[in-house]
Amino acid sequence: xxxxxxxxxxxxxxxxxxxxxxxxxxxxxxxxxxxxxxxxxxxxxxxxxxxxxxxxxxxxxxxxxxxxxxxxxxxxxxxxxxxxxxxxxxxxxxxxxxxxxxxxxxxxxxxxxxxxxxxxxxxxxxxxxxxxxxxxxxxxxxxxxxxxxxxxxxxxxxxxxxxxxxxxxxxxxxxxxxxxxxxxxxxxxxxxxxxxxxxxxxxxxxxxxxxxxxxxxxxxxxxxxxxxxxxxxxxxxxxxxxxxxxxxxxxxx
Numbered sequence: 001x002x003x004x005x006x007x008x009x010x011x012x013x014x015x016x017x018x019x020x021x022x023x024x025x026x027x028x029x030x031x032x033x034x035x036x037x038x039x040x041x042x043x044x045x046x047x048x049x050x051x052x053x054x055x056x057x058x059x060x061x062x063x064x065x066x067x068x069x070x071x072x073x074x075x076x077x078x079x080x081x082x083x084x085x086x087x088x089x090x091x092x093x094x095x096x097x098x099x100x101x102x103x104x105x106x107x108x109x110x111x112x113x114x115x116x117x118x119x120x121x122x123x124x125x126x127x128x129x130x131x132x133x134x135x136x137x138x139x140x141x142x143x144x145x146x147x148x149x150x151x152x153x154x155x156x157x158x159x160x161x162x163x164x165x166x167x168x169x170x171x172x173x174x175x176x177x178x179x180x181x182x183x184x185x186x187x188x189x190x191x192x193x194x195x196x197x198x199x200x201x202x203x204x205x206x207x208x209x210x211x212x213x214x215x216x217x218x219x220x221x222x223x224x225x226x227x228x229x230x231x232x233x234x235x236x237x238x239x240x241x242x243x244x245x246x247x248x249x250x251x252x253x
Contacts, residue, residue, distance in 0.1 A: 008037050012045055015061070023059055050063045053188045085170055090154050094160065097146075098186070101211060102180075104200075105215075106137050106187070110131055171183045200223070
């Protein structure tokens, strides 16, 4: 048990110092498979108002504040703000757009691979197809396409460049020359289950459909097509259920 406590203490210290660590890090790998280390890590962080942020679909883990600590640090007014990283409003808008164009297609590919693996379990000689890493399936965005598609709405080139630097500094994105790629925190600090339905079922879906990025455009179009097909299936099921419940059976004499 003492070894687990030592590993948990070392891992907590590294997370506090570096803000995030890759899942391939030896101590992170140990914590993910050793319940004692994970429990000790969670308890140590909880003692100072923090919790571990982990996502099966992301390549990193990080830390975030527990709700009581958020209230103590930021107050009720701070909790009502759209972010606590001092990002401007157009910076938050840019973050949501980048999340949509990078994480939505990435998650679709990861889920599709996982479904293929599950389907293959019934095969006699099924091969092992682990969930692909984020780095292997996460698309990159063209800076030039982003500027053309959303520059006018996001403050044009000067503001766009300034906000991209802020997002990169905070770990949401990385830059590879003219390309923009997923950063360690993009799929960790934004809640997919909350954000994805609001985007796909809201007005932003029409905005994203205008992207001309060579990788993001077909992926977003495919997601929209699947979403529409799912909605049609649900509508048909509801219509059938309504027809069954509203059918009047003649009374028997």
